[in-house]
Amino acid sequence: MLKPILSVATLAIAFTAMPAQAWGPHGHRITATIAQDNVSGRTRAEIAEILGAETLAEASTFPDEERSNPDPFWQETASPFHYVTLPDGTRVIDMAHPPEGDALTALERFTAVLRDANAPAEERQLALRFVVHIVSDLHMPLHAGRPGDRGGNDVRVDWFGQQTNLHWVWDEGMIQRQQLSFSEYAERLEGRMTPGKVIAWWDADPATWIGESVALRERIYPATGPEAGLGTLEAPVRLGYDYNWQWSPDVEHRLMQSGIRLAAYLDKVFAES
Template identity: 60%
Template structure:
């Protein structure tokens, strides 16, 4: 149904204000914690001990949101250096082998950097804790399809939609909207997904190669964009496309699979990182 032009204008104004006030991030806190909780449940004994040695009582779910929690930290490290480390850009038709890393770095280069820190016997515990938190976070980010962006719309942040009549963007729908519809805590959601996963899936998804994660995200990303906005009146105005139950029905299973895969891959990656560590 076409919406009255005045209502559309009001919605778009609210959308602009909301976007200006809300920084982009991959998976909301709930999504990161769900995947990190699944990862923790899949760590082997040695890897769990290595993690505890670095983080102490802090669990992976707490660690997973730390890089986003620090985005308002006024330190230049957070305001300038770390900002690009949450995403990569792979235009349509390109694959991970073609990935061009900007001078400021991206999620892929940051993952390599922090992996080297964890494997450096001379790195301080503080540096290793920062590295571990970023690794858990970035691995989750790379499973969110819009954080392997196409380079045209800031990972769906500029693709305006209505979500159950609320003005948001497609990035937010995948960060938060689909997950929040379940109305579960992160442990309840992790329990639900863990019950749904089969041993064969865990084995098939045990993959410590970020290039594979990114390729999967690109394949999904190129399918999740809804039909473009509809014209109003004489065709000079457009309303953002309206998403609700049908979109949630169509895409929640894929979103949940990415959370499951992220959890398995975080565990696989950490086990690979610590495999040759002797102390």
């Protein structure tokens, strides 16, 4: 049998086609599971009223799953709803929002729909799915991205022999290394959350989440660029055990925080409905 040979051009096309999503399915489902376990009884009832038998974990991945939907809403309108862009040194309060919107403007838009008890059921369902997804997105440091490298998607890395990019390593790579189901991972993380941590993390302000992501983003880039001669398709940065050991605790910290912040945000939304 002939083995297929991938040219550099073919690999480049494959990398270009790779979608930019914050956390992979596991990350979003972990966040949503933690949130579902920490919301108030009223919020849990409101969620069930909107989603029916669908869990928050199921709802959390919907905006990514629909990216292949040919409808113009998914192909054009919703594309910017997964990230914000802040140059280094920019404060969240000074952040500029592009005309097409971003994750923060989308969160405001869908929150308004969610608070409107008279909105059509289908619209409130879509709004809740987006709110769950976006809160998680904003806790992933590369979704509060720098201009110019598509949230680390353009930083090529060799991850334990796999040719990919820095964004994917944070989306999925370090989470997958644990070889746990999302429910197992959520249970493990919840076992580490003391009451004091839950109280400290209970913050429904997106500016807090984004500020934390930017602060973390500024530390996680490996040595890349022309001066290092690395980070390109021809010379990817080698990342392995050392990088995974150094940053996996931060990945888990952000997953736990995003779950608690999602619970805090949903409690606030439905309390003000």
